[in-house]
Amino acid sequence: xxxxxxxxxxxxxxxxxxxxxxxxxxxxxxxxxxxxxxxxxxxxxxxxxxxxxxxxxxxxxxxxxxxxxxxxxxxxxxxxxxxxxxxxxxxxxxxxxxxxxxxxxxxxxxxxxxxxxxxxxxxxxxxxxxxxxxxxxxxxxxxxxxxxxxxxxxxxxxxxxxxxxxxxxxxxxxxxxxxxxxxxxxxxxxxxxxxxxxxxxxxxxxxxxxxxxxxxxxxxxxxxxxxxxxxxxxxxxxxxxxxxxxxxxxxxxxxxxxxxxxxxxxxxxxxxxxxxxxxxxxxxx
Numbered sequence: 001x002x003x004x005x006x007x008x009x010x011x012x013x014x015x016x017x018x019x020x021x022x023x024x025x026x027x028x029x030x031x032x033x034x035x036x037x038x039x040x041x042x043x044x045x046x047x048x049x050x051x052x053x054x055x056x057x058x059x060x061x062x063x064x065x066x067x068x069x070x071x072x073x074x075x076x077x078x079x080x081x082x083x084x085x086x087x088x089x090x091x092x093x094x095x096x097x098x099x100x101x102x103x104x105x106x107x108x109x110x111x112x113x114x115x116x117x118x119x120x121x122x123x124x125x126x127x128x129x130x131x132x133x134x135x136x137x138x139x140x141x142x143x144x145x146x147x148x149x150x151x152x153x154x155x156x157x158x159x160x161x162x163x164x165x166x167x168x169x170x171x172x173x174x175x176x177x178x179x180x181x182x183x184x185x186x187x188x189x190x191x192x193x194x195x196x197x198x199x200x201x202x203x204x205x206x207x208x209x210x211x212x213x214x215x216x217x218x219x220x221x222x223x224x225x226x227x228x229x230x231x232x233x234x235x236x237x238x239x240x241x242x243x244x245x246x247x248x249x250x251x252x253x254x255x256x257x258x259x260x261x262x263x264x265x266x267x268x269x270x271x272x273x274x275x276x277x278x279x280x281x282x283x284x285x
Contacts, residue, residue, distance in 0.1 A: 012103070012104060013101070014101050015159055015160055029081065029106060030104070030107050034108050038109075038113065039115045039202065040096045040114055041056065041077070041095075041096070041118075042116060042119070043120075044120070044126060044160060044163050044166045045099055047120060049119075053076070055214065056198075057077055059214060076095065077097055079098060080098040080105075101170075109177070110173075112178070115201065119184060120182075122250075122279070124261070125251055128252050128256075154264070164272060171276070180201045181277070182197070188249050192215055196211070
């Protein structure tokens with residue numbers, strides 16, 4: 001358990017936030033009804049989840065774009081692990097996002113129901129983003145230091161748990177699902193092509209004008225200015241910070257020392273030695 005149990009608590013090997021998640025509801029998740037046309041985006045925290053909420057809400061808006069843009073994306077593409085009253089006005093259901101590890105997902109998702117989109121991001125960039133996130137969000141305890149928090153991240157003693165375990169387990173079981181694996185980096189490097197890949201996977205045909213609209217409205221600049229997508233309604237403790245911070249590739253280089261980077265690379269190689277996917281973390285531009 002954690003030294004601050006009022007902040008994070010462990011449930012079946014996964015770390016949750018006590019004032020957002022509750023055990024009674026988490027116990028119900030394995031039996032949630034997932035239907036054939038449900039779409040679930042899975043990410044480790046700070047790997048592009050909010051971005052994917054916006055992307056899916058626009059791709060799947062059909063002829064209701066204006067109405068979709070007038071509603072919070074968190075309502076249009078809600079979290080599986082957060083208990084809520086049904087959103088009666090949703091046009092886009094059934095779209096969902098989750099940070100859940102593989103072993104906690106609804107049972108009938110494993111039976112071929114629904115589509116799963118997994119987005120992975122360079123864990124160094126994930127860590128830096130999570131470090132700032134901890135120091136921004138009121139619901140999370142501020143970190144003691146960059147070095148100490150890095151140790152917690154490596155040990156999986158942070159929100160959700162180990163990045164390494166999360167990615168490995170989902171990818172290991174990918175053949176159980178109608179599954180698309182993307183990286184944050186490929187989305188960043190060629191967003192138009194990645195958007196088309198998502199459309200093909202979802203069976204959505206967008207004309208050129210709508211595809212261009214999705215590309216424009218899902219840019220970091222557009223989302224940062226969009227109150228429906230930027231999560232500024234979430235309580236925070238840092239008036240100089242933002243929920244959406246930079247949205248770039250390689251910011252870890254501005255924070256890691258050479259020694260920290262080399263040590264992390266060694267740990268990554270050990271933990272991901274037999275991982276069958278070849279990650280490309282750096283921008284090609």
